Amino acid sequence: QKEVEQNSGPLSVPEGAIASLNCTYSDRGSQSFFWYRQYSGKSPELIMFIYSNGDKEDGRFTAQLNKASQYVSLLIRDSQPSDSATYLCAGNTGNQFYFGTGTSLTVIP
Amino acid sequence: NAGVTQTPKFRILKIGQSMTLQCTQDMNHNYMYWYRQDPGMGLKLIYYSVGAGITDKGEVPNGYNVSRSTTEDFPLRLELAAPSQTSVYFCASRGEGGSFYEQFFGPGTRLTVL
Numbered sequence: 001q002k003e004v005e006q007n008s009g010p011l012s013v014p015e016g017a018i019a020s021l022n023c024t025y026s027d028r029g030s031q032s033f034f035w036y037r038q039y040s041g042k043s044p045e046l047i048m049f050i051y052s053n054g055d056k057e058d059g060r061f062t063a064q065l066n067k068a069s070q071y072v073s074l075l076i077r078d079s080q081p082s083d084s085a086t087y088l089c090a091g092n093t094g095n096q097f098y099f100g101t102g103t104s105l106t107v108i109p
Numbered sequence: 110n111a112g113v114t115q116t117p118k119f120r121i122l123k124i125g126q127s128m129t130l131q132c133t134q135d136m137n138h139n140y141m142y143w144y145r146q147d148p149g150m151g152l153k154l155i156y157y158s159v160g161a162g163i164t165d166k167g168e169v170p171n172g173y174n175v176s177r178s179t180t181e182d183f184p185l186r187l188e189l190a191a192p193s194q195t196s197v198y199f200c201a202s203r204g205e206g207g208s209f210y211e212q213f214f215g216p217g218t219r220l221t222v223l
Contacts, residue, residue: 004151032210044152044199044214046212088152090152095157095165096167097142098154099152101150102150
């Protein structure tokens with residue numbers, strides 16, 4: 001069974017700090033990885049995806065993928081209170097996507 | 110564009126009842142998905158479709174059925190509802206080309222089975 005495991009948190013960081021979110025995955029055949037943000041009572045929204053080893057940056061967000069270690073991370077720089085949400089890590093194999101249980105992040109003003 | 114719409118937003122069912130959760134997208138996406146999310150958990154894939162007339166099982170298909178007669182619509186049918194089906198159900202779609210990997214989610218249907 002394909003699995004994605006995330007550090008469940010909750011994670012609290014002060015405003016302006018770097019938040020680090022991590023996940024590991026079980027299926028070496030997984031092709032791409034995704035970070036979704038989900039506000040309470042809302043649907044997930046995609047922040048970033050990554051499919052090559054290394055780093056990918058988009059504004060304050062950096063995704064990192066290490067296929068040898070089967071490890072994916074998301075760094076949020078200059079964290080803002082509006083970043084407070086649950087972050088879901090997901091992977092895909094072909095047309096199927098599978099999600100971790102999420103990490104709750106609170107950014108303290 | 111409305112994106113992905115789902116109806117109803119909320120529903121309470123009695124054990125053994127049946128219902129259909131509706132999902133419609135207006136982005137002409139070929140790929141559509143149904144997920145369920147239990148409290149404090151991630152999303153579990155129930156069924157997905159790669160185009161009209163083609164559906165396939167995901168991780169947790171038991172107790173559910175789907176059909177895809179048009180590109181726009183992907184209804185999820187619950188037969189003989191059970192308390193274990195109490196969850197939030199999300200429908201999603203994705204296109205091809207530049208937005209190939211991005212799934213667009215509907216607002217969800219919160220279902221309680223009593």
